[in-house]
Amino acid sequence: MTDQEHPRYEKARCCHCEGAGCIYCDKTGYVLVKAPSCLCRHCGGAGCIYCGFTGWAGLKGKYDE
Ligand SMILES: [Zn+2]
Ligand SMILES: [Zn+2]
Known part of the structure; x- marks a missing residue:
């Protein structure tokens, strides 16, 4: 029962390109x-x-805890 061990992540549309890539x-x-x-x-x-x-805040990879 170690669900708290890893933070959950979800997809968010990139604000820089607004989804264009x-x-x-x-x-x-x-x-x-x-x-x-x-x-x-x-x-x-x-x-x-x-x-x-x-x-976005909490970007995966950049601010891994
Ligand atoms: Zn982008
Ligand atoms: Zn910013």
Whole structure:
């Protein structure tokens, strides 16, 4: 019973390209962010260095805990 061990992630549409695909979302148009997904508090979804320019907080890979 170690469900808490790994954080859950969900797909969120990349704010930088709005789903079109760009280098920040690996050309998929979506990024995996920690659930529940929430917009980056630094830029409010505009994209900044803190969210890897995806507009989302808790980006998988960048901020693994
Ligand atoms: Zn993108
Ligand atoms: Zn940001």
